[in-house]
Amino acid sequence: MPDKKSSQTNRRDFIKAAGAASAVGALVLPKVHAAEKNIDTIQVALVGCGGRGTGAAAQALAVTNAKTKLVAMADVFETKMRGSHTAITQKYEDTPDKVDVPKERQFIGFDAYKDAMDALNPGDIVILATPLAFRWVHYQYAIDKGIHVFMEKPLIADGPSAKRMFALAKKADEKNIKSAVGLMVRHCRGRQELHKRIQDGEIGDIIAMRAYRMHGPTASGFSKPKPADKSEVMFQIERFHSFIWASGGLFNDFYIHQIDETSWMKNSWPVKAQATGGRHYRGEYIDQNFDSYSVEYTYDDGTKLFFKGRTMPGCYNNMSSVVHGSKGSAIVSASGHTPGKVRIFSGQKQDRKQVTWAYPQPEQNPYQLEWDDLVDAIINDKPYNEVPRGVEASLVGSMGRMAAHTGQEITFDQMLNCPQEFAPNVDKMTAGGPAPVTSDADGKYPIPMPGINKENEYIV
Numbered sequence: 001m002p003d004k005k006s007s008q009t010n011r012r013d014f015i016k017a018a019g020a021a022s023a024v025g026a027l028v029l030p031k032v033h034a035a036e037k038n039i040d041t042i043q044v045a046l047v048g049c050g051g052r053g054t055g056a057a058a059q060a061l062a063v064t065n066a067k068t069k070l071v072a073m074a075d076v077f078e079t080k081m082r083g084s085h086t087a088i089t090q091k092y093e094d095t096p097d098k099v100d101v102p103k104e105r106q107f108i109g110f111d112a113y114k115d116a117m118d119a120l121n122p123g124d125i126v127i128l129a130t131p132l133a134f135r136w137v138h139y140q141y142a143i144d145k146g147i148h149v150f151m152e153k154p155l156i157a158d159g160p161s162a163k164r165m166f167a168l169a170k171k172a173d174e175k176n177i178k179s180a181v182g183l184m185v186r187h188c189r190g191r192q193e194l195h196k197r198i199q200d201g202e203i204g205d206i207i208a209m210r211a212y213r214m215h216g217p218t219a220s221g222f223s224k225p226k227p228a229d230k231s232e233v234m235f236q237i238e239r240f241h242s243f244i245w246a247s248g249g250l251f252n253d254f255y256i257h258q259i260d261e262t263s264w265m266k267n268s269w270p271v272k273a274q275a276t277g278g279r280h281y282r283g284e285y286i287d288q289n290f291d292s293y294s295v296e297y298t299y300d301d302g303t304k305l306f307f308k309g310r311t312m313p314g315c316y317n318n319m320s321s322v323v324h325g326s327k328g329s330a331i332v333s334a335s336g337h338t339p340g341k342v343r344i345f346s347g348q349k350q351d352r353k354q355v356t357w358a359y360p361q362p363e364q365n366p367y368q369l370e371w372d373d374l375v376d377a378i379i380n381d382k383p384y385n386e387v388p389r390g391v392e393a394s395l396v397g398s399m400g401r402m403a404a405h406t407g408q409e410i411t412f413d414q415m416l417n418c419p420q421e422f423a424p425n426v427d428k429m430t431a432g433g434p435a436p437v438t439s440d441a442d443g444k445y446p447i448p449m450p451g452i453n454k455e456n457e458y459i460v
Contacts, residue, residue, distance in 0.1 A: 042378065043124040045072040045116040045147075047138055049084035052152050053129030056182065057084075058091055059371045060127065060150070061098045066375050069098055072105040072119035074112035076237060076431070081106055110430060113138050122146030123378070131237060131246040132157060132253075132394075133423040133436075136164045139179075139387075143171050148178040148378055150371070154256050154394040155181065155387065157248035160421040162391050169387035176381070180374040181390035185261045185337060187373055188366040190359035194330060194342040197357065198265050202344055203325030206266055206303055211258035212318040214310040221250045221311060223287045225443035232435035242287030243445070244401075244457065245422035245436040250289045251401040252394060255309050258321050259297070259400070260393040261332050262305050265323050269396050270297035270305060272411045277404035279447070280312065286444045288437075288458065295400040307400065324348060328356070339363040405457040407450030420456045436460075 046057045061068050070088060075081045085101060092098040107115040113134075117126050128138045128151040135155050142149045149172075156162045172179050185191055198206070221241035226232065240246035247253045263269055277290035291312050297305040308318075321332035329348050334341035340363060345354040377384035399415040402408075423429075423436040437445050437460060446458035453459055 041067040041069050042375065043069055043071045043120050045074070045120050045124070045126045046070065046084070046129070047074045047113045047116055047126060048129035048131075048152075049073055049075040049077075049080045050129065052182070053127055054084040054087050055367070056127045056129055056150060056152065056371075057088055059367055060125065061088075061092060062368060063371050063375045065372060066379050068125075068375070069100055071100050072107070072116040073101050074107040074116035076108065076110060076112070076234070078108050081108060114141060117141055117145050117147055120145070120147055123148065125150060125374075125378070128152065131240040132248060133161075133246050133426045136161055136168060137427045139165065139168050139172075143168060143175060143177055146175065146177065148374070150180045150182070150374060151387075151390075152182045153390055154248050154252045154397060155390045156394045157244060157252055157398055158420060158422050159395075159416045159418045160424075162395050162416055165387060165391045169385055169391070172387065173383075173385055178374060178377050178384040179387045180370060180384070181386040182370065183257065183260050183386070183390060183393060184366040184370045185257060185333070185340070186264060186386075187369040188338070188340050188363065189369070190340050190342045190363050191261065191264075191332065191366075193359060194332065194340075194344070195265055197344060198323065198325070198330060199267065202328070202357075203323065203330055204327030206323055206325050208303065208324045209262040209266065209305040209322065210324075211262050211305065211307045211321040212309075213255055213258055214308065214316065214318045216313045216315075216317075217291070217311050218250065218254075221287060221289055222285045222291075224284045225286050226439065231431055231433060232438060233429060233433050234431055236435055236437070239287070242289065243437065244288050245426075248394070248398060249401060250291075250311055251293060251309065251404075252397045255293070255307065255400070256393055256397045257337060258319075258333070259305070259307060259397055262321050262323065263393070263396065265330070265332060266299060266303065266305075268299050268301075269392055269412060270399070271300050272409055273297050273396075273400045273403040274409045275400055275404035277448075277450070286439065288445055288447050290404060290448070293400070293404050295403065297396070297400065322350070328354075338366055340366075402457055405448030405450060406454050408454055 044060045046053050057070055089099050105119055125148045126142050132154050155165055220239045223239045223242040226235040236243045273295050275295040277293040279290050293309040295307045319336050323330045328346050330344045342359045343355055344357040346356050347354045395415050399410050403410040439445050448457050
């Protein structure tokens with residue numbers, strides 16, 4: 001078994017960046033779960049060998065409620081494949097039977113995801129950790145193969161993709177396929193206890209919530225012009241945070257956690273959003289992101305969530321979530337995702353004198369708990385599908401992003417039914433193109449223009 005330290009690994013701490021793959025299969029297999037395979041090991045395949053995928057694979061191998069083994073990997077970048085394989089192999093050097101991915105099961109290319117999943121049996125698990133544009137394509141193939149799925153968030157960046165994922169989630173349920181989504185905070189035992197206490201009325205009626213993610217620029221979020229020797233498609237996949245089609249931009253990819261965890265405490269999704277945002281000190285950067293966002297989300301009872309996001313150097317940093325109630329308040333995230341250090345206060349100042357409850361420290365790692373919960377559902381054949389909720393969280397993120405990018409008030413239904421699809425032919429994508437967006441003569445890509453482009457986030 002892995003040592004205690006390995007079980008606490010944060011998958012975001014592995015090598016940075018991500019790869020991608022695409023296309024769709026059509027093989028139909030019967031309902032499956034681990035017990036039907038009559039073997040004692042659940043095999044795992046990794047599709048997308050960037051930092052998130054590498055960390056998720058390490059978490060999959062660290063579960064204690066079943067034997068797991070990594071047997072296949074896929075990416076479009078060979079360098080990411082090598083780095084990921086080396087990192088996982090080194091992590092499990094004391095338990096080498098955990099990693100069995102010889103060269104012949106290290107697949108490179110846009111169809112590599114098929115080869116990786118073909119190496120599995122029905123009832124095994126595939127990790128989908130490519131940029132989100134490819135999520136529905138890979139999920140479709142996993143369902144057709146009868147393979148359980150762990151997929152990274154966010155799941156979609158536009159309405160058409162959301163509708164596809166909702167439909168695929170129903171198909172997964174029909175085939176008894178377990179589907180997990182990397183919104184790990186939902187698996188944090190401290191946040192689960194806080195949620196129960198809030199629902200039981202411990203802080204009274206929720207009257208407002210605040211959430212923040214403010215820090216410096218990210219490696220692939222701020223990008224300089226494409227090198228001449230690299231194709232548009234490969235450049236955009238490599239720099240996926242810079243492109244809305246690939247990630248939903250920094251907004252969707254990073255801010256989804258704070259938006260999801262506060263909405264969970266509210267037991268509701270916002271129905272509309274209005275927002276502002278802007279670009280500052282851009283210099284040579286060619287990405288499509290704003291670097292500051294301020295969103296007012298409104299729930300159906302009028303309650304507000306005020307979210308602020310910023311990726312600028314030299315500024316005040318904050319990564320937290322807070323709920324204010326009529327009888328008190330609560331911290332959902334004190335600073336980052338883990339440990340949550342959740343607390344309840346008798347008032348709104350949230351000083352030590354007002355603390356009425358705090359979850360005991362140290363906390364279990366939610367990155368590991370989400371894997372423990374998925375594997376438990378597989379081996380005990382429990383209903384398990386986080387995809388609909390993951391799509392809804394991604395839609396709410398997209399709703400706030402679109403409100404900022406267009407300068408309009410955007411409702412949940414408008415976001416779901418917005419016809420703009422950022423990567424309509426992603427299932428046919430090749431390294432040579434065409435790419436979903438192209439640069440101008442200065443190497444810069446279409447950017448949002450609030451108040452000018454009111455219907456679409458950018459014009460291709």
